[in-house]
Amino acid sequence: MYRYILNRLLFAVPTLIGxxxxxxxxxxxxxxxxxVVRLGGGGGVVDPKAVAACHxxxxxxxxxxxxxxxxxxxxxxxxxxxxxxSGKPVVVEIGSRIAISLEIAILSTVVAVMIAIPLGTxxxxxxxxxxxxxxxxxxxxGIATPSFWLxxxxxxxxxxxxQLATGAPWMPPIDYVPLWVDPLHNLSIVILxxxxxxxxxxxxxxxxxxxxxxxxxxxxxxxxxxxxGLLEQLIVNRHALKNAMxxxxxxxxxxxAFLIGGLVVTEQVFNLNGIGRLFVQAVQNQDxxxxxxxxxxxxxxxxxxNLVVDVLYAWLDPRIRFG
Amino acid sequence: MxxxxxxxxxxxxxxxxxxxxxxxxxxxGTFGLVIVVVAGIAGLSAExxxxxxxxxxxxxxxxxxxxxxxxxGTDQFGRDLLSRIxxxxxxxLIIGFVxxxxxxxxxxxxxxxxxxxxxxxxxxxxxxxxxxxAFPLIIMALAVVAIFGTGVQNVIAAIxxxxxxxxxxxxxxxxxxxxxxxxxxxxxxxxxxxxxxxxRHMVPNVVAPFLIMLTAFVGQAILAEASLSYLGLGVQExxxxxxxxxxxxxxxxxxxxxxxxxxxxxxxxxxxxxxxxFGDALRDAIDPKLRER
Numbered sequence: 001m002y003r004y005i006l007n008r009l010l011f012a013v014p015t016l017i018g019x020x021x022x023x024x025x026x027x028x029x030x031x032x033x034x035x036v037v038r039l040g041g042g043g044g045v046v047d048p049k050a051v052a053a054c055h056x057x058x059x060x061x062x063x064x065x066x067x068x069x070x071x072x073x074x075x076x077x078x079x080x081x082x083x084x085x086s087g088k089p090v091v092v093e094i095g096s097r098i099a100i101s102l103e104i105a106i107l108s109t110v111v112a113v114m115i116a117i118p119l120g121t122x123x124x125x126x127x128x129x130x131x132x133x134x135x136x137x138x139x140x141x142g143i144a145t146p147s148f149w150l151x152x153x154x155x156x157x158x159x160x161x162x163q164l165a166t167g168a169p170w171m172p173p174i175d176y177v178p179l180w181v182d183p184l185h186n187l188s189i190v191i192l193x194x195x196x197x198x199x200x201x202x203x204x205x206x207x208x209x210x211x212x213x214x215x216x217x218x219x220x221x222x223x224x225x226x227x228x229g230l231l232e233q234l235i236v237n238r239h240a241l242k243n244a245m246x247x248x249x250x251x252x253x254x255x256x257a258f259l260i261g262g263l264v265v266t267e268q269v270f271n272l273n274g275i276g277r278l279f280v281q282a283v284q285n286q287d288x289x290x291x292x293x294x295x296x297x298x299x300x301x302x303x304x305x306n307l308v309v310d311v312l313y314a315w316l317d318p319r320i321r322f323g
Numbered sequence: 324m325x326x327x328x329x330x331x332x333x334x335x336x337x338x339x340x341x342x343x344x345x346x347x348x349x350x351x352g353t354f355g356l357v358i359v360v361v362a363g364i365a366g367l368s369a370e371x372x373x374x375x376x377x378x379x380x381x382x383x384x385x386x387x388x389x390x391x392x393x394x395x396g397t398d399q400f401g402r403d404l405l406s407r408i409x410x411x412x413x414x415x416l417i418i419g420f421v422x423x424x425x426x427x428x429x430x431x432x433x434x435x436x437x438x439x440x441x442x443x444x445x446x447x448x449x450x451x452x453x454x455x456x457a458f459p460l461i462i463m464a465l466a467v468v469a470i471f472g473t474g475v476q477n478v479i480a481a482i483x484x485x486x487x488x489x490x491x492x493x494x495x496x497x498x499x500x501x502x503x504x505x506x507x508x509x510x511x512x513x514x515x516x517x518x519x520x521x522x523r524h525m526v527p528n529v530v531a532p533f534l535i536m537l538t539a540f541v542g543q544a545i546l547a548e549a550s551l552s553y554l555g556l557g558v559q560e561x562x563x564x565x566x567x568x569x570x571x572x573x574x575x576x577x578x579x580x581x582x583x584x585x586x587x588x589x590x591x592x593x594x595x596x597x598x599x600x601f602g603d604a605l606r607d608a609i610d611p612k613l614r615e616r
Contacts, residue, residue: 149588
């Protein structure tokens with residue numbers, strides 16, 4: 001098992017270095033000089049000395065190779081440099097916003113799993129029934145609906161319902177309070193975004209659960225269990241669901257890594273100051289250090305989640321680690 | 324046994340029979356196809372069917388609710404929502420199809436080439452794909468937009484790039500199974516060129532998963548375009564685009580003029596829903612193993 005984990009870790013390193021190289025090159029392809037943009041925001045003449053000082057401050061006067069080495073070494077140490085826009089360390093910028101994004105990501109996963117696994121299993125058990133058709137349609141609708149539109153619609157619904165119920169419209173608050181300080185306030189901020197992202201996420205997982213369950217339910221050992229007269233509930237819970245969960249676990253892991261993409265848009269809808277919104281602001285402000293740090297953070301989350309999923313998969317299925 | 328003929332009426336009849344059989348076996352898929360065709364017709368004939376100019380402001384008719392004059396109401400600038408949605412179908416489908424086709428075909432060639440050549444070419448290409456796949460679609464698209472800027476062509480580039488590795492991966496998996504088949508060996512020993520073997524003998528055999536993926540890609544590209552435009556980093560005003568219609572006004576007027584937010588979002592969801600239903604049905608029709616799943 002340790003050998004397997006080491007192997008997977010070794011595979012992850014070149015991916016991370018490749019991603020770092022790609023991000024580094026992409027950011028250097030951006031036309032224009034960030035220092036000229038920063039110093040000549042109003043369109044006036046920019047003092048060449050000031051531009052040179054800015055280049056020196058940001059390390060842009062060094063060779064590209066040295067800049068890349070700096071970037072990779074800094075990344076390894078968790079030092080992403082200084083934000084070109086705000087002048088604050090990138091780690092501080094990200095650190096102050098990551099808690100809310102992480103909380104939404106975890107809560108969305110919980111929402112998705114709670115919806116997807118029971119419905120996907122039911123759908124497989126009642127294949128081709130009206131319930132199956134409804135679940136499949138709901139799943140496809142979830143994949144087709146843009147999460148930001150779902151967010152706008154959920155705000156609209158809350159406004160209308162609160163207006164009808166209390167006579168005054170209620171909007172979810174936007175000032176983040178940690179869960180341990182005021183759980184109710186915290187939940188009122190994160191619950192709508194979590195449901196919005198969780199529904200889309202559940203749609204993909206629901207389809208996978210159904211498909212995996214259908215495959216397992218046709219296996220010989222399930223037929224044998226039925227022939228033995230085992231209770232259907234026992235067959236589903238103990239024999240079918242356990243084996244069908246393998247690909248579902250993988251998908252949940254991969255989707256969790258991709259949640260950051262969903263956060264970029266959803267945080268914008270709910271006016272939340274998470275890392276998704278920070279990403280959009282970094283692109284809009286042409287803040288390359290912040291953009292490359294956020295891209296690398298996303299890629300690292302993806303690679304690490306994949307690693308955890310692979311290890312989990314090998315632990316659950318001995319055929320993989322001994323294969 | 325029916326003889327296979329090449330005369331046009333017989334071909335038409337065969338296609339008609341196939342279409343009818345598809346509609347009977349896949350009612351949901353047919354429904355999806357109908358949605359896609361309706362969106363396509365709306366996009367193609369926008370000039371003739373849109374009741375108003377989609378970019379013309381009418382300050383006397385701002386935020387008007389749906390009525391006989393404006394079937395879906397007007398936005399905060401008095402622009403007719405139905406006309407903007409009809410023209411928006413053109414923008415969405417152009418970006419969706421162009422991104423999906425370019426990304427899909429590039430992925431097809433890379434995937435089949437990688438499987439065919441194997442060895443270090445396959446190893447290098449797959450590591451590059453690993454790196455590209457580590458970027459969520461919207462993140463990669465945002466990075467590309469940061470370099471090239473906004474606008475229709477740049478949005479197409481931003482969406483195409485992340486689709487390439489996704490297609491290459493799936494196609495490679497199918498092509499790997501074909502690589503060892505005797506007729507590929509026979510083609511090699513006959514001295515056929517690599518290009519001929521790839522294009523004539525391998526590509527046709529991976530068309531089924533490729534087509535299924537292509538329909539999914541169109542939907543994904545439409546969603547990505549809508550997301551980028553919503554963030555203000557995609558298509559720019561005055562081009563009518565569904566995501567752009569949800570930016571700004573839609574949230575601001577959500578309680579007083581909800582139609583501004585409801586209809587463009589419905590258009591996106593319905594079109595992508597159509598592509599997803601059709602793609603699923605196509606998969607079931609092409610791959611009999613999946614029919615019962």
